[in-house]
Amino acid sequence: MPTTWQEIFDLGARDTASSGVEPESDEQSRGVFRRLRESLSKSRQALVEEISASLFDRIDEETWERLEEALIMADAGAPTTAEVVEKLEREVESGAVSADGEAVRERLIEILAEVASGGRAPIDLNGEPAVLLMVGVNGTGKTTTIGKIAWHLSKEFGLSVVLAAADTYRAAAAEQLAEWAQRAGAELIRSAPGGDPGAVAFDAIAAARARGADVVIVDTAGRLHTQGNLMDELTKVRRVIAKQMPDAPHETLISIDATTGQNGLRQAQLFTEAVAVDGVVLTKLDGTAKGGIVLAIANELGIPVKLIGAGETLEDLRPFDPEDFARALLAE
Amino acid sequence: MFDQLSDRLQATLSEVRSRGKLNEGDVDAAMREIRLALLEADVNFKVVKSFAKTLKERCLGADVLESLDPGQQVVKIVNEELTGLMGGTGRDLAFASKGPTVILMAGLQGSGKTTACAKLARHLGESGKNVALAACDVYRPAAVDQLVTVGERAGAHVYEQGTDADPVEIAAWALDRAREDERDVLIVDTAGRLHIDENLMDELAKIRKRIKPHDVLLVVDAMTGQDAVGVAESFAETAEFDGVVMTKLDGDARGGAALSVKAVTGKPIFFASTGEKLEAFDRFHPDRMASRILGMGDMLSLIEKAEQQVDERQAEDLQKKLEGDRFTLEDFLQQMRQVRKMGPLSGLIGMMPGMGAMKQLKNAEIDEGELDRVEAIILSMTPLERANPAIIKGSRRKRIAAGSGTKIQQVNQLVKQFDQMRKMMRQMISGQQPSPEQLMQMSGGAPRPKYRRR
Numbered sequence: 164m165p166t167t168w169q170e171i172f173d174l175g176a177r178d179t180a181s182s183g184v185e186p187e188s189d190e191q192s193r194g195v196f197r198r199l200r201e202s203l204s205k206s207r208q209a210l211v212e213e214i215s216a217s218l219f220d221r222i223d224e225e226t227w228e229r230l231e232e233a234l235i236m237a238d239a240g241a242p243t244t245a246e247v248v249e250k251l252e253r254e255v256e257s258g259a260v261s262a263d264g265e266a267v268r269e270r271l272i273e274i275l276a277e278v279a280s281g282g283r284a285p286i287d288l289n290g291e292p293a294v295l296l297m298v299g300v301n302g303t304g305k306t307t308t309i310g311k312i313a314w315h316l317s318k319e320f321g322l323s324v325v326l327a328a329a330d331t332y333r334a335a336a337a338e339q340l341a342e343w344a345q346r347a348g349a350e351l352i353r354s355a356p357g358g359d360p361g362a363v364a365f366d367a368i369a370a371a372r373a374r375g376a377d378v379v380i381v382d383t384a385g386r387l388h389t390q391g392n393l394m395d396e397l398t399k400v401r402r403v404i405a406k407q408m409p410d411a412p413h414e415t416l417i418s419i420d421a422t423t424g425q426n427g428l429r430q431a432q433l434f435t436e437a438v439a440v441d442g443v444v445l446t447k448l449d450g451t452a453k454g455g456i457v458l459a460i461a462n463e464l465g466i467p468v469k470l471i472g473a474g475e476t477l478e479d480l481r482p483f484d485p486e487d488f489a490r491a492l493l494a495e
Numbered sequence: 496m497f498d499q500l501s502d503r504l505q506a507t508l509s510e511v512r513s514r515g516k517l518n519e520g521d522v523d524a525a526m527r528e529i530r531l532a533l534l535e536a537d538v539n540f541k542v543v544k545s546f547a548k549t550l551k552e553r554c555l556g557a558d559v560l561e562s563l564d565p566g567q568q569v570v571k572i573v574n575e576e577l578t579g580l581m582g583g584t585g586r587d588l589a590f591a592s593k594g595p596t597v598i599l600m601a602g603l604q605g606s607g608k609t610t611a612c613a614k615l616a617r618h619l620g621e622s623g624k625n626v627a628l629a630a631c632d633v634y635r636p637a638a639v640d641q642l643v644t645v646g647e648r649a650g651a652h653v654y655e656q657g658t659d660a661d662p663v664e665i666a667a668w669a670l671d672r673a674r675e676d677e678r679d680v681l682i683v684d685t686a687g688r689l690h691i692d693e694n695l696m697d698e699l700a701k702i703r704k705r706i707k708p709h710d711v712l713l714v715v716d717a718m719t720g721q722d723a724v725g726v727a728e729s730f731a732e733t734a735e736f737d738g739v740v741m742t743k744l745d746g747d748a749r750g751g752a753a754l755s756v757k758a759v760t761g762k763p764i765f766f767a768s769t770g771e772k773l774e775a776f777d778r779f780h781p782d783r784m785a786s787r788i789l790g791m792g793d794m795l796s797l798i799e800k801a802e803q804q805v806d807e808r809q810a811e812d813l814q815k816k817l818e819g820d821r822f823t824l825e826d827f828l829q830q831m832r833q834v835r836k837m838g839p840l841s842g843l844i845g846m847m848p849g850m851g852a853m854k855q856l857k858n859a860e861i862d863e864g865e866l867d868r869v870e871a872i873i874l875s876m877t878p879l880e881r882a883n884p885a886i887i888k889g890s891r892r893k894r895i896a897a898g899s900g901t902k903i904q905q906v907n908q909l910v911k912q913f914d915q916m917r918k919m920m921r922q923m924i925s926g927q928q929p930s931p932e933q934l935m936q937m938s939g940g941a942p943r944p945k946y947r948r949r
Contacts, residue, residue: 235540238720241531302605334644335637342636387746424537424720426748450689452722
């Protein structure tokens with residue numbers, strides 16, 4: 164059973180049963196999952212054929228090489244790839260896994276899903292209001308993701324959302340978020356361009372309190388993890404939020420573009436040093452990139468993926484399910 | 496990081512020195528390390544495979560110089576090959592002979608197209624060109640607003656029709672306006688699109704057909720991983736791009752995508768975008784990218800940029816000062832080469848006027864390998880550095896050492912010796928005999944005695 168919205172969001176004491184909103188039905192979730200798997204598989208024929216070919220013929224030295232190649236090409240990185248392949252190889256050689264294509268493939272999926280589950284936890288929205296901070300490198304899809312999350316929180320749980328346009332640097336950033344706020348039915352708090360990002364977050368939380376809104380999502384400017392002063396600024400924004408509400412931000416998510424290579428690991432590392440990242444949103448999975456870097460992030464940093472984005476419309480967001488992710492990688 | 500690769504190679508090749516030549520086993524072991532380094536750098540797996548093949552051939556043919564650390568020698572070869580691969584072929588930005596030059600920008604979502612458009616506009620505007628922009632991204636919320644804002648900052652007019660018109664029509668209209676307004680350049684921004692999105696790729700092809708750009712640039716994020724190849728191939732087929740703009744190079748992504756795209760499409764990388772400010776935009780340097788991919792860092796670009804302004808002034812002043820002492824490392828290199836052509840140096844030294852009396856020097860063993868090394872070091876210097884070795888500090892020393900496969904101390908030694916040699920030459924010109932100490936310093940220390948004296 165794939166992870167549901169109810170499982171990925173921890174809403175704490177909120178009674179959403181009486182919100183009058185129907186949680187997504189099995190049929191709907193299967194449909195969305197199928198669409199997602201299709202979009203994930205769109206250009207994966209090559210990978211599928213490689214994996215199928217290598218696993219359904221003999222199990223020999225070439226099998227392991229081809230598997231290595233496939234995982235590297237998925238951006239899993241050399242260390243994680245080596246770990247996974249060696250583990251599987253050992254199990255097959257020891258007889259723990261029988262040396263036939265199907266069994267090996269199923270075990271591989273299990274191993275990949277295990278790796279992808281590193282640090283697994285739901286998105287913590289236990290607060291009144293709950294504060295969610297979005298961070299990440301330029302161009303990874305923070306603002307679009309915020310729009311999607313806001314829409315899903317409203318649609319799935321009937322929650323009211325306030326968006327904080329704390330990207331006061333990028334040209335027309337507030338306008339961009341304003342458009343998403345409108346589409347998602349959320350309120351927007353912004354300042355003049357060049358204003359203090361911390362102040363915007365502060366105002367948004369105050370406004371949410373005043374209006375009894377459920378969730379505040381704070382957008383921040385894209386920044387490279389190598390820019391010390393910008394990372395310091397981010398730490399400051401977090402501090403402002405924490406000062407205002409002791410448990411906040413309740414959740415900090417980093418957006419990672421699925422096309423990102425090994426640098427994704429560095430990004431996750433350094434952003435966590437600045438603001439204690441709780442989870443990853445893996446974006447742009449509707450392309451041909453496999454997003455394997457999240458395996459490395461979960462495996463080496465213990466930071467779990469919580470959401471995946473696969474498209475530019477409000478609906479194109481899904482709770483991360485490790486087995487689905489692993490299976491979609493090898494789907495026929 | 497360079498040290499890491501070089502050290503790893505050295506450990507792998509520790510047996511080589513005594514053998515003098517790299518055999519196949521050595522090279523295979525070295526190739527494994529190189530492949531790992533390149534994969535770490537996000538170079539595409541298949542590109543790494545084929546590159547390693549070419550590299551292996553070159554390494555097998557190479558002699559291991561006795562004075563050079565085999566690990567460093569291999570790195571030197573890799574660096575050269577990478578630089579060659581990413582530079583060389585391909586044309587420059589094409590300009591129209593009359594009417595506006597049309598430049599079409601394309602790429603994935605979030606790659607940095609809009610910012611790159613503004614930067615390119617500013618860059619071209621610097622040479623006095625009248626540059627305008629066309630806002631053809633009607634999908635991304637506030638994309639038009641963003642381009643208008645950054646366009647203004649760049650001093651370029653933005654032609655836009657909001658988000659209700661068709662991008663192909665906007666592009667055509669903008670070109671007409673640009674012609675009327677007698678613009679020199681029109682840069683067309685487009686929406687980010689997936690290379691597998693048929694509709695949007697069709698749209699891009701239509702835009703291209705309609706406005707017939709002189710240059711189509713693919714904007715690629717430096718942190719892109721293995722996917723870069725698929726993306727580049729698709730865009731090459733549909734958009735037939737002429738060159739690449741690499742963005743977000745101010746991060747610490749090693750940037751292997753640059754090599755992948757070049758290797759697979761043959762298209763050159765025109766520009767490097769190195770920061771969020773509009774000024775952070777340079778012509779692409781293949782040698783720096785090669786060092787960066789190998790993990791040798793590209794701090795050089797940043798530091799050198801800062802030093803550059805001071806350098807140019809310094810160089811001018813110094814040039815005037817050096818009028819009297821014009822002898823540069825370049826000259827030294829030429830002289831040395833000419834002399835070596837004549838035969839082993841040990842024989843020649845005795846022939847030099849005034850040297851006859853210097854018995855110690857006559858018996859000195861001249862290490863020809865040392866001279867090879869000196870040549871390599873000088874060849875890794877820029878013309879500016881050869882003319883003015885005083886500027887060779889920190890990062891430059893590192894780069895020169897890396898490029899020549901030598902150690903930083905050896906670079907230091909050469910610069911010091913050259914200085915002393917120049918002093919000595921001035922003395923000789925003015926009629927003074929160089930002292931034995933000076934000669935000793937110049938040859939790098941006391942000649943190796945054959946017997947230990949008590």
